[in-house]
Amino acid sequence: MADSGETVTHIEPSAFVTYLEKTRWFGGKGRPFEVTDVRRLGRLGDGAPRVDVLLVQLTYGDVAPGAPDAVELYQVPLACYTEAEHRLDHAFIGWWEDPEEGWLHAYDALHDKEAMALWLAAFVSAEVPTDGADAAEEGAFDEGGIDFRRLPGHELEPDATASLFSGEQSNSSVRFGEDSVLKVFRKITPGANPDITTHAALTRAGSEDVAHLYGWVQAEAPDGLVGPSPDGTDVLHLGMLQKFLRTATDGWELALSSVRTLYAEEGVDAEVSGGDFEGEAARLGLTLRAVHDLLVEHFGTGTTDASAVADQMTTRLDAAVAAAPALGEHRTALTSVLDRLRGLGELPVQRVHGDLHLGQTLRTSLGWKIVDFEGEPAKPLAERLLPDSPWRDVAGMLRSFDYAPHVVARQADDLGDEENDADRRVRGAAWAARNQLAFLAAYAGGELSDTEKTLVDAYLADKAVYETVYETRNRPAWVEIPLSAVARIGVA
Structure with missing residues (x-):
C-alpha cells in the first residue's frame, strides 16, 4: 500500500503539463509553468481500476519566487489500468511503468464511472x-x-x-x-x-x-x-x-429568460410582462436573509472599523482610476459615498457567501438554493475565511440583476437598430430596478434605514469599480454597463 504523501518519481512531468493545458478547469492557461513536485495523497482500490489521488505542484515562471501566485497545487486523481481503456481516450493522461504494478495506462478518474464507484x-x-x-x-x-x-x-x-x-x-x-x-x-x-x-x-x-x-x-x-x-x-x-437537486434551474438562466420574454413583448413594461421576475427576486432576498441569519447563529459576528473598510475601498478606487481612466469623472461622487461609509463607526461582520450573483443560485420546485460558498476564487484562503459585511453579498446580487438585461440585449438579432436598442435600454433598466427593489425590500424586511442605504451604496460602488476595470481589460465594449451603474450610485 502506498504511503500518504509519498513523492511520485516514476511519472514524467510533461504528462501532467500536456493534460492540464487542455482541461477547462486549469487556471494557469497562458502562464509559463513547470511541474516541480508530485505527491500521492492516497489510493482507492487494488484491482482494475486502481485510483491514485495525486497532488501536483506547479511553479510559474512569470512571477518572482515566493510571490503569492508563484506556486499552485492541483488535484489529479488517476484511474490506472493494466490495459488501454479506449472508452477513456478523451481523459488519457499517460502510460508509464509503475514500480509496484508494471506498465499502467492512466486516465483522469473523474471521467471513469468505475473509478468513481x-x-x-x-x-x-x-x-x-x-x-x-x-x-x-x-x-x-x-x-x-x-x-x-x-x-x-x-x-x-x-x-x-x-x-x-x-x-x-x-x-x-x-x-x-x-x-x-x-x-x-x-x-x-x-x-x-x-x-x-x-x-x-x-x-x-x-x-x-x-x-x-x-x-x-x-x-x-x-x-x-x-x-x-x-x-x-x-x-x-x-x-x-x-x-442532487433534480428540479434545479440556474438562477442566471432564469433571469435571462425573463428578460427575453420582456423584450419579445413589444411595448410591454416590466411590471406587466409575462416573464415578470419580481416575485422570484423577492423570494431570493428572503432566502439570502435566512442563510445570513443561520450563519450568524453558527459562526457568530464581529465588528470592523468602517473607516478601515472605506480606506480599503478608496485604495482600490485609486488603482482602478489608473487602470480605467473613464472612472476619473466619477471619483468625486464615489469618494463622497465612501466618506459616508467612513462615518458609520463600527460595522458588524460575519461569515458570508463572498462571491454571490445569480449564477450562484438554483431555483427548484421547493424554492431557491444558494450554492458555491468558496468565496472569490482569486482571493487567497486567508482572506476568504475572514468575516465580511453581509451587504457585500447583497451588492453582488444587485449588480447581477443589472447585467442580465445588457447580456440579452447584446444577443438581439437587430442589435444596432437605434430605436430598438434604445427601447431595450429603457425597458431593461426598468426590469433591473424593479427586481433590485424587490430583492432589497425582502432582504431588509422593508424600507432600508439610512445606514443600510449607505452600506448598499458603498458596496455597490466597490463592486462596480471592480467590474469597470475588468471590462476595460477584457471586454471594452461592455464597460458602459458598470460605468452607468457607477454614475447612478449615491444619486437620490
Missing part, C-alpha cells in the same frame, strides 16, 4: 453511528490515506451510476444517479475549504436554502510540499458530496 463505496462505508456509546456527529472511513466523512440523516445509494458534468470552469462534479453529486476541488489550498464548512453548518442547522451536505473528502497535507494553512490545520479538503 470506488469513491461512492468509501462514502457508503463512512456511515454515521447513531446509537449507543458509538453515536457521533459524523462518520469516517479511511481508504488508503484518503479520509471520507459523512453527516447523518441520509442513506446513500451504493449502486448509483456515476456521470461527469460537462462545462465546469474551476472544479469537476460527478453525479451519482439521482441521489447525490460530488464536487471535486481541482485547485487545492491548505486548510478547511469554506464551501465545506459553511455547507456543514447550514446542513446541521436544517437549512432548506442550500443543497444539503452529505459528506466530504480530505487528506493530510504532505510534509515539505505546502506551507502552513491560514486556519492552522494540516487538512487538505479534496471534495464534497451533496444532495
Whole structure:
C-alpha cells in the first residue's frame, strides 16, 4: 500500500503539463509553468481500476519566487489500468511503468464511472453511528490515506451510476444517479475549504436554502510540499458530496429568460410582462436573509472599523482610476459615498457567501438554493475565511440583476437598430430596478434605514469599480454597463 504523501518519481512531468493545458478547469492557461513536485495523497482500490489521488505542484515562471501566485497545487486523481481503456481516450493522461504494478495506462478518474464507484463505496462505508456509546456527529472511513466523512440523516445509494458534468470552469462534479453529486476541488489550498464548512453548518442547522451536505473528502497535507494553512490545520479538503437537486434551474438562466420574454413583448413594461421576475427576486432576498441569519447563529459576528473598510475601498478606487481612466469623472461622487461609509463607526461582520450573483443560485420546485460558498476564487484562503459585511453579498446580487438585461440585449438579432436598442435600454433598466427593489425590500424586511442605504451604496460602488476595470481589460465594449451603474450610485 502506498504511503500518504509519498513523492511520485516514476511519472514524467510533461504528462501532467500536456493534460492540464487542455482541461477547462486549469487556471494557469497562458502562464509559463513547470511541474516541480508530485505527491500521492492516497489510493482507492487494488484491482482494475486502481485510483491514485495525486497532488501536483506547479511553479510559474512569470512571477518572482515566493510571490503569492508563484506556486499552485492541483488535484489529479488517476484511474490506472493494466490495459488501454479506449472508452477513456478523451481523459488519457499517460502510460508509464509503475514500480509496484508494471506498465499502467492512466486516465483522469473523474471521467471513469468505475473509478468513481470506488469513491461512492468509501462514502457508503463512512456511515454515521447513531446509537449507543458509538453515536457521533459524523462518520469516517479511511481508504488508503484518503479520509471520507459523512453527516447523518441520509442513506446513500451504493449502486448509483456515476456521470461527469460537462462545462465546469474551476472544479469537476460527478453525479451519482439521482441521489447525490460530488464536487471535486481541482485547485487545492491548505486548510478547511469554506464551501465545506459553511455547507456543514447550514446542513446541521436544517437549512432548506442550500443543497444539503452529505459528506466530504480530505487528506493530510504532505510534509515539505505546502506551507502552513491560514486556519492552522494540516487538512487538505479534496471534495464534497451533496444532495442532487433534480428540479434545479440556474438562477442566471432564469433571469435571462425573463428578460427575453420582456423584450419579445413589444411595448410591454416590466411590471406587466409575462416573464415578470419580481416575485422570484423577492423570494431570493428572503432566502439570502435566512442563510445570513443561520450563519450568524453558527459562526457568530464581529465588528470592523468602517473607516478601515472605506480606506480599503478608496485604495482600490485609486488603482482602478489608473487602470480605467473613464472612472476619473466619477471619483468625486464615489469618494463622497465612501466618506459616508467612513462615518458609520463600527460595522458588524460575519461569515458570508463572498462571491454571490445569480449564477450562484438554483431555483427548484421547493424554492431557491444558494450554492458555491468558496468565496472569490482569486482571493487567497486567508482572506476568504475572514468575516465580511453581509451587504457585500447583497451588492453582488444587485449588480447581477443589472447585467442580465445588457447580456440579452447584446444577443438581439437587430442589435444596432437605434430605436430598438434604445427601447431595450429603457425597458431593461426598468426590469433591473424593479427586481433590485424587490430583492432589497425582502432582504431588509422593508424600507432600508439610512445606514443600510449607505452600506448598499458603498458596496455597490466597490463592486462596480471592480467590474469597470475588468471590462476595460477584457471586454471594452461592455464597460458602459458598470460605468452607468457607477454614475447612478449615491444619486437620490
